[in-house]
Amino acid sequence: MVTFYGKSFASRLLIGSALYPSPAVMQAAIRASGAGIVTVSLRREAAGGKTGDAFWNLIRELDVAVLPNTAGCRSVREAVTTAKLARELFGTSWVKLEVIADNDTLQPDVVGLVEAATILIKDGFEVFPYCTEDLSVANRLVDAGCKVVMPWAAPIGSAKGITNRDALKLLRERLPDITLVVDAGLGAPSHAAQALELGYDAVLLNTAIAKAADPVAMANAFRLGVEAGRTAYEAGLMDARDFASPSTPVVGTPFWHAVS
Numbered sequence: 634m635v636t637f638y639g640k641s642f643a644s645r646l647l648i649g650s651a652l653y654p655s656p657a658v659m660q661a662a663i664r665a666s667g668a669g670i671v672t673v674s675l676r677r678e679a680a681g682g683k684t685g686d687a688f689w690n691l692i693r694e695l696d697v698a699v700l701p702n703t704a705g706c707r708s709v710r711e712a713v714t715t716a717k718l719a720r721e722l723f724g725t726s727w728v729k730l731e732v733i734a735d736n737d738t739l740q741p742d743v744v745g746l747v748e749a750a751t752i753l754i755k756d757g758f759e760v761f762p763y764c765t766e767d768l769s770v771a772n773r774l775v776d777a778g779c780k781v782v783m784p785w786a787a788p789i790g791s792a793k794g795i796t797n798r799d800a801l802k803l804l805r806e807r808l809p810d811i812t813l814v815v816d817a818g819l820g821a822p823s824h825a826a827q828a829l830e831l832g833y834d835a836v837l838l839n840t841a842i843a844k845a846a847d848p849v850a851m852a853n854a855f856r857l858g859v860e861a862g863r864t865a866y867e868a869g870l871m872d873a874r875d876f877a878s879p880s881t882p883v884v885g886t887p888f889w890h891a892v893s
């Protein structure tokens with residue numbers, strides 16, 4: 634089980650609700666992923682009248698926790714306003730906080746992010762901040778009151794996978810009590826498995842499933858990848874080493890210790 638702000642979930646996969654070829658495929662893919670948390674853009678939900686209502690009904694039918702996000706917000710003010718609207722609309726104090734700095738890379742504005750998180754937490758929000766893998770930024774977010782921190786693997790929608798493994802590893806080591814989620818840029822189930830193998834509590838992804846040739850099958854593959862990564866982490870991965878060590882003994886027993 635993984636816990637977010639006191640609520641426990643069996644699945645360690647959080648999934649996005651955008652870019653699917655059809656509403657039916659979106660529902661089937663989310664179900665196949667096993668995710669218990671779905672992130673929803675306020676802009677899409679509020680996009681207008683019947684479209685917004687129909688989309689919201691589809692999400693409701695899934696019986697999952699909703700994590701509204703501030704996707705597309707480019708300033709602290711815009712993100713805070715969007716979070717407040719989302720709280721009204723979705724009836725939750727959870728918010729996935731995005732403050733975007735750059736149109737090409739969709740890189741988070743980490744200064745604005747800390748500022749917006751501080752404002753929202755003081756107002757009673759439980760914030761899931763989308764950030765870079767920088768330790769000092771993560772520390773600032775924790776100091777502001779974030780119990781969850783979500784560093785990127787790579788830019789949103791890039792499918793590159795984990796580009797700075799050492800920095801993500803350091804975050805895990807330095808923030809043992811924080812729920813850490815790798816969010817954005819994952820392209821394959823093996824990328825998700827790597828995040829879980831590093832000890833990350835969960836992953837959040839959207840594009841790699843929604844844009845797959847078969848999103849439902851890919852959602853299932855990511856579910857398995859996440860389960861494999863977590864199982865490996867709990868099993869205790871051996872450390873990599875710079876020298877060879879024969880795995881087949883030439884003499885003696887095939888076991889690592891002698892049987893008396």
Ligand SMILES: CC(=O)[C@@H](O)[C@H](O)COP(=O)(O)O
Pocket residue numbers: 648649650651672702704729763788789790791792816817818819837838839840841
């Ligand atoms: C849905 C959502 O919140 C995205 O902004 C998220 O960051 C996932 O990124 P990918 O689409 O790269 O998986």
